Amino acid sequence: xxxxxxxxxxxxxxxxxxxxxxxxxxxxxxxxxxxxxxxxxxxxxxxxxxxxxxxxxxxxxxxxxxxxxxxxxxxxxxxxxxxxxxxxxxxxxxxxxxxxxxxxxxxxxxxxxxxxxxxxxxxxxxxxxxxxxxxxxxxxxxxxxxxxxxxxxxxxxxxxxxxxxxxxxxxxxxxxxxxxxxxxxxxxxxxxxxxxxxxxxxxxxxxxxxxxxxxxxxxxxxxxxxxxxxxxxxxxxxxxxxxxxxxxxxxxxxxxxxxxxxxxxxxxxxxxxxxxxxxxxxxxxxxxxxxxxxxxxxxxxxxxxx
Amino acid sequence: xxxxxxxxxxxxxxxxxxxxxxxxxxxxxxxxxxxxxxxxxxxxxxxxxxxxxxxxxxxxxxxxxxxxxxxxxxxxxxxxxxxxxxxxxxxxxxxxxxxxxxxxxxxxxxxxxxxxxxxxxxxxxxxxxxxxxxxxxxxxxxxxxxxxxxxxxxxxxxxxxxxxxxxxxxxxxxxxxxxxxxxxxxxxxxxxxxxxxxxxxxxxxxxxxxxxxxxxxxxxxxxxxxxxxxxxxxxxxxxxxxxxxxxxxxxxxxxxxxxxxxxxxxxxxxxxxxxxxxxxxxxxxxxxxxxxxxxxxxxxxxxxxx
Numbered sequence: 001x002x003x004x005x006x007x008x009x010x011x012x013x014x015x016x017x018x019x020x021x022x023x024x025x026x027x028x029x030x031x032x033x034x035x036x037x038x039x040x041x042x043x044x045x046x047x048x049x050x051x052x053x054x055x056x057x058x059x060x061x062x063x064x065x066x067x068x069x070x071x072x073x074x075x076x077x078x079x080x081x082x083x084x085x086x087x088x089x090x091x092x093x094x095x096x097x098x099x100x101x102x103x104x105x106x107x108x109x110x111x112x113x114x115x116x117x118x119x120x121x122x123x124x125x126x127x128x129x130x131x132x133x134x135x136x137x138x139x140x141x142x143x144x145x146x147x148x149x150x151x152x153x154x155x156x157x158x159x160x161x162x163x164x165x166x167x168x169x170x171x172x173x174x175x176x177x178x179x180x181x182x183x184x185x186x187x188x189x190x191x192x193x194x195x196x197x198x199x200x201x202x203x204x205x206x207x208x209x210x211x212x213x214x215x216x217x218x219x220x221x222x223x224x225x226x227x228x229x230x231x232x233x234x235x236x237x238x239x240x241x242x243x244x245x246x247x248x249x250x251x252x253x254x255x256x257x258x259x260x261x262x263x264x265x266x267x268x269x270x271x272x273x274x275x276x277x278x279x280x281x282x283x284x285x286x287x288x289x290x291x292x293x294x295x296x297x298x299x300x301x302x303x304x305x306x
Numbered sequence: 307x308x309x310x311x312x313x314x315x316x317x318x319x320x321x322x323x324x325x326x327x328x329x330x331x332x333x334x335x336x337x338x339x340x341x342x343x344x345x346x347x348x349x350x351x352x353x354x355x356x357x358x359x360x361x362x363x364x365x366x367x368x369x370x371x372x373x374x375x376x377x378x379x380x381x382x383x384x385x386x387x388x389x390x391x392x393x394x395x396x397x398x399x400x401x402x403x404x405x406x407x408x409x410x411x412x413x414x415x416x417x418x419x420x421x422x423x424x425x426x427x428x429x430x431x432x433x434x435x436x437x438x439x440x441x442x443x444x445x446x447x448x449x450x451x452x453x454x455x456x457x458x459x460x461x462x463x464x465x466x467x468x469x470x471x472x473x474x475x476x477x478x479x480x481x482x483x484x485x486x487x488x489x490x491x492x493x494x495x496x497x498x499x500x501x502x503x504x505x506x507x508x509x510x511x512x513x514x515x516x517x518x519x520x521x522x523x524x525x526x527x528x529x530x531x532x533x534x535x536x537x538x539x540x541x542x543x544x545x546x547x548x549x550x551x552x553x554x555x556x557x558x559x560x561x562x563x564x565x566x567x568x569x570x571x572x573x574x575x576x577x578x579x580x581x582x583x584x585x586x587x588x589x590x591x592x593x594x595x596x597x598x599x600x601x602x603x604x605x606x607x608x609x610x611x612x
Contacts, residue, residue: 191497201507202327208514
């Protein structure tokens with residue numbers, strides 16, 4: 001195999017209760033990438049469509065993660081990367097992670113799979129760090145592992161694949177405003193009340209238990225964020241309206257996707273998800289803010305070969 | 307049935323990563339209680355053996371929790387309680403919880419089980435509050451539900467029963483020193499670094515996942531406390547020695563039981579637990595501090611009828 005065409009999905013990090021550790025993978029929105037072997041050594045980005053991103057390998061997240069794997073594998077040939085970017089950078093649904101994970105996933109396939117998913121996540125973290133100034137894996141893990149993931153630790157990297165209840169759907173609305181991840185980070189306090197932290201870790205524990213037991217009511221009860229949302233919600237116009245509307249129309253929970261501005265809702269069943277989709281798109285329809293909205297089953301596979 | 311004789315077990319709260327929310331139940335140490343119906347209405351404590359505790363119903367944790375249930379059930383008879391106290395008050399293995407949970411469990415049996423375990427926990431919290439000045443359920447829940455429990459929330463009370471891996475044993479050493487729960491609470495900061503909180507909730511999530519998947523390595527990796535232990539360990543002489551010795555001899559994890567001074571270790575298999583028991587009792591044997599040590603399978607049943 002000399003060439004591979006992949007779908008690299010968008011992902012939702014944090015998932016309300018799991019700030020910096022939980023994430024899940026979407027199915028209906030993602031980048032496409034074509035990666036092929038080249039006789040000349042090194043990594044070359046030959047095509048970028050969709051959004052205006054740097055072609056220089058070391059300035060492109062897909063390029064930087066590709067280099068990390070390439071330098072480790074040290075093959076006697078090179079790779080050429082074509083990126084068909086569908087996920088808008090800065091959307092809060094793992095745009096940079098899709099690029100960073102996609103290139104290493106594809107190269108690993110072309111090399112005969114010498115690396116496991118945790119190793120791929122490690123390489124991809126180098127690319128992710130270019131975009132967000134720090135290494136993290138809460139979007140990379142669901143893109144590479146699929147389903148729900150918990151990043152247990154970064155050093156050493158330890159990713160847990162959590163079970164995905166079969167009737168779970170996500171609705172993600174992306175208001176077309178810009179929030180910088182750095183701004184979204186800076187707004188959070190460095191110290192938090194112990195009381196709130198206890199609430200958060202009881203929710204993380206019950207969320208994981210709910211995934212294992214397919215307990216949708218408990219899942220719903222666990223989807224609360226007392227840490228980041230109270231600060232970050234002010235950066236997203238109409239956040240409260242969207243959330244209230246989603247819950248009123250049957251969503252199990254609703255919160256900020258990653259550092260925003262996208263807002264995710266989790267729903268039991270397609271019918272419920274469609275109702276929630278209609279309800280929340282009506283919020284932004286009545287404003288001057290453009291938006292995109294995605295309805296997706298949870299993608300339990302992660303990146304897919306097309 | 308006019309009389310019931312029960313075993314009300316000791317319990318370990320916090321379990322390193324789950325400050326204020328996690329707990330598990332022991333099998334080889336606990337109080338015994340005899341509760342019988344009486345023609346005269348009200349709650350009367352007729353006998354207390356083992357430790358010197360108040361006989362006045364409203365000053366005794368078993369009495370206060372009994373009254374909470376009694377006032378709700380409002381039967382046309384009363385109850386008499388005999389307490390054979392084996393768990394030393396202030397040991398950090400749920401002495402007051404065993405009393406508070408025992409009386410309501412037994413009364414519920416004698417009344418024909420009108421209440422579920424969550425309701426019993428709610429009544430018992432009134433008794434627990436007498437001992438610890440605040441309502442909490444992290445020892446009550448494992449005593450009443452058995453196995454590992456997660457107190458998801460207190461208002462409304464929501465207790466989750468987590469799975470118990472079948473080869474799990476606990477070793478609990480109780481150095482005979484006194485630490486007041488209030489002192490143990492006061493030593494903790496009210497605000498904690500967000501970074502540490504994230505570590506803690508990733509550990510709670512992975513701990514719950516490890517219980518579901520019977521992954522003993524992950525269980526071991528999750529048994530870390532970056533919140534309470536760094537402060538509370540100084541209240542327990544030789545804590546570090548005991549912990550290091552336990553880990554060196556194969557314990558999956560080791561930490562402070564509740565607010566101390568007892569120290570628990572979790573072990574895979576009886577052989578491992580026996581090695582850990584021998585290793586850690588050697589620590590206190592070489593000091594002037596008296597101690598008790600208990601080795602127990604995890605009690606998945608909770609309170610037992612004898």
